[in-house]
Amino acid sequence: MSDEEAHEPKILASAAGGGLLDRRLFLKKGLAFGAGAALTGHVVKGLAEEPPAWMKTPGEPFSNYGRPSPHEKDVIRWISANAGAPGNGISWTPLHKLEGIVTPNGLHFERHHNGVPQIDPHQHRLLIHGLVERPLSFGIDDLLRYPMVSRLCFVECGGNSNAGWHEEPIQTPVGYFHGLASCSEWTGVPLAVVLEEAGLRPEARWLIAEGADAAAMNISIPVEKALDDAMLALYQNGERLRPENGYPLRLILPGWEAVLSVKWLRRLQAANRPVMARNETAQYTELLPSGKARQFTFVMDAKSIITFPSPGRNLSGPGLYQISGLAWSGRGRVKRVEISADGGRSWAEAALQEPVLPQCFTRFRLPWRWEGAPLVLKSRATDETGYVQPEREALIAERGRHGYFHYNAVVAWAVAKDGTVSHVYA
Amino acid sequence: MRKERQRSVRQLPKLAIACFALSAACSAEPEGPRLGHPASPEEIAAKDINVFPDGTGLPPGKGTAREGKVLYDAKCASCHGPKGIGGSAGELAGGGSLTGPHPDRNIGTYWPYATTLFDFIRRSMPLDAPRSLNDDQVYAVTAYLLHINGIIDDRTEMNATSLARVEMPNRHGFIPIWPGEKAR
Numbered sequence: 219m220s221d222e223e224a225h226e227p228k229i230l231a232s233a234a235g236g237g238l239l240d241r242r243l244f245l246k247k248g249l250a251f252g253a254g255a256a257l258t259g260h261v262v263k264g265l266a267e268e269p270p271a272w273m274k275t276p277g278e279p280f281s282n283y284g285r286p287s288p289h290e291k292d293v294i295r296w297i298s299a300n301a302g303a304p305g306n307g308i309s310w311t312p313l314h315k316l317e318g319i320v321t322p323n324g325l326h327f328e329r330h331h332n333g334v335p336q337i338d339p340h341q342h343r344l345l346i347h348g349l350v351e352r353p354l355s356f357g358i359d360d361l362l363r364y365p366m367v368s369r370l371c372f373v374e375c376g377g378n379s380n381a382g383w384h385e386e387p388i389q390t391p392v393g394y395f396h397g398l399a400s401c402s403e404w405t406g407v408p409l410a411v412v413l414e415e416a417g418l419r420p421e422a423r424w425l426i427a428e429g430a431d432a433a434a435m436n437i438s439i440p441v442e443k444a445l446d447d448a449m450l451a452l453y454q455n456g457e458r459l460r461p462e463n464g465y466p467l468r469l470i471l472p473g474w475e476a477v478l479s480v481k482w483l484r485r486l487q488a489a490n491r492p493v494m495a496r497n498e499t500a501q502y503t504e505l506l507p508s509g510k511a512r513q514f515t516f517v518m519d520a521k522s523i524i525t526f527p528s529p530g531r532n533l534s535g536p537g538l539y540q541i542s543g544l545a546w547s548g549r550g551r552v553k554r555v556e557i558s559a560d561g562g563r564s565w566a567e568a569a570l571q572e573p574v575l576p577q578c579f580t581r582f583r584l585p586w587r588w589e590g591a592p593l594v595l596k597s598r599a600t601d602e603t604g605y606v607q608p609e610r611e612a613l614i615a616e617r618g619r620h621g622y623f624h625y626n627a628v629v630a631w632a633v634a635k636d637g638t639v640s641h642v643y644a
Numbered sequence: 645m646r647k648e649r650q651r652s653v654r655q656l657p658k659l660a661i662a663c664f665a666l667s668a669a670c671s672a673e674p675e676g677p678r679l680g681h682p683a684s685p686e687e688i689a690a691k692d693i694n695v696f697p698d699g700t701g702l703p704p705g706k707g708t709a710r711e712g713k714v715l716y717d718a719k720c721a722s723c724h725g726p727k728g729i730g731g732s733a734g735e736l737a738g739g740g741s742l743t744g745p746h747p748d749r750n751i752g753t754y755w756p757y758a759t760t761l762f763d764f765i766r767r768s769m770p771l772d773a774p775r776s777l778n779d780d781q782v783y784a785v786t787a788y789l790l791h792i793n794g795i796i797d798d799r800t801e802m803n804a805t806s807l808a809r810v811e812m813p814n815r816h817g818f819i820p821i822w823p824g825e826k827a828r
Contacts, residue, residue, distance in 0.1 A: 354680030
């Protein structure tokens with residue numbers, strides 16, 4: 219028995235194979251972890267002069283709008299744009315570099331069909347017409363006077379995680395695999411309020427939304443969702459929307475694939491049928507092995523991903539760690555996240571960080587003692603409807619490998635003897 | 645306090661649904677300040693560019709694949725390749741099958757409605773100059789894309805009536821998941 223094992227308190231009871239520990243450990247016995255770490259750590263010598271330089275001269279002056287530390291310059295979105303059209307493509311949220319549940323505004327993922335329009339809010343209007351009693355047009359200043367609500371929720375592209383369909387597991391940091399999902403506090407006017415003002419006719423079943431970008435992107439939204447919890451969002455994380463996130467006005471449809479949360483919203487046409495736009499027929503539909511395709515697959519099913527450890531965020535040696543990750547479900551709250559450190563043979567329940575909100579990122583954590591042996595980590599989310607995140611094999615058995623959209627299978631990370639982490643299908 | 649606020653927020657949509665179900669004229673809470681400006685038929689006509697599968701929204705105008713080929717070569721081929729194949733942007737033709745190890749999703753094999761082509765091209769293409777084609781030109785390139793996908797011949801005129809009548813090969817290839825699923 220080594221010194222450090224002898225000093226580890228009894229509370230480090232195993233919760234499942236592979237060294238997973240009881241989820242309450244860090245909450246109740248935070249000190250135990252600290253003490254263990256201190257024993258295994260070595261004394262830091264000769265780091266720098268004392269006091270450090272920044273304590274011996276006055277600091278920088280104030281700034282009108284703060285920026286991240288220059289030491290965090292690698293915490294950025296990776297851009298994958300079309301070579302022939304720089305405004306067509308995506309950028310990813312670096313989920314592997316973030317903690318908690320809120321995505322900083324400058325790191326919210328992007329999907330643009332033809333660039334980011336630079337919109338003058340005084341010239342932007344929202345037109346509501348079609349099957350309504352009173353066709354109406356609203357200026358942004360009008361909407362800013364309406365009663366507002368705020369809610370935290372994720373926004374996830376229907377094409378997020380699509381590398382999971384690949385024959386071979388993609389080797390890339392978490393954000394560039396699952397980072398077409400972000401989470402913000404959105405504030406705006408419930409869509410139901412302005413629809414009530416316009417007076418939806420009983421025959422109206424769909425709203426055809428349209429953006430004011432150079433793609434004039436349009437898509438059909440069921441009236442049920444519009445009246446349930448859809449929002450005309452004006453603010454994101456406390457400040458007005460960023461241009462790349464829809465300034466000055468966008469839709470937020472909590473839990474539904476993000477293409478429906480139309481940015482730069484300029485028009486809503488109430489209709490008795492969908493318009494069958496390109497982005498609800500040719501794209502954002504899922505081809506099945508039969509040759510038929512799933513259409514109007516709006517809800518984003520439950521998903522979970524371990525963000526630490528993860529590819530590129532390796533382990534520095536055996537010892538105590540905290541596994542950390544994100545889970546979410548378009549159907550409601552995350553009820554449970556289980557973690558396996560033996561490739562799925564045994565599972566331990568992770569602690570869910572409050573707040574646990576419907577259609578929202580939920581941070582999960584679990585203490586873990588890695589003994590230094592190779593193993594496979596997995597996480598599995600269950601939501602409040604009882605839906606359980608499927609294993610990859612089961613998802614592919616149901617959908618084939620050419621659906622492209624709505625990939626939400628359990629993700630597996632292999633930890634090698636030297637602590638490096640890679641993506642595996644296991 | 646916080647609970648109360650959340651509950652009242654949750655009630656908004658429910659009330660709206662009740663209101664919607666009862667009658668359009670019903671004016672239950674929540675009350676906005678009602679600042680919507682009446683939209684004139686002219687404003688709506690100027691902005692409304694949605695085209696539905698039954699042809700609703702198609703403007704007057706016409707074009708054939710012959711006319712469309714010239715336009716396509718000048719304004720589309722740089723990104724989509726000659727005859728819709730081999731460009732930097734998505735392929736617009738090429739046939740193939742929707743089953744097997746390498747399914748081919750394109751206009752001829754996958755798109756369920758020809759009207760979607762008109763709707764999309766008029767609003768979004770060409771990518772480097774959207775809204776630069778007039779309606780005759782949009783009909784013509786639409787006809788050309790239908791032609792290179794083997795759906796119409798190069799003389800058939802596409803207009804507000806004929807385009808909506810084109811039966812796409814994959815018209816019945818889709819399984820709507822909504823509304824079988826609940827909203828939440």
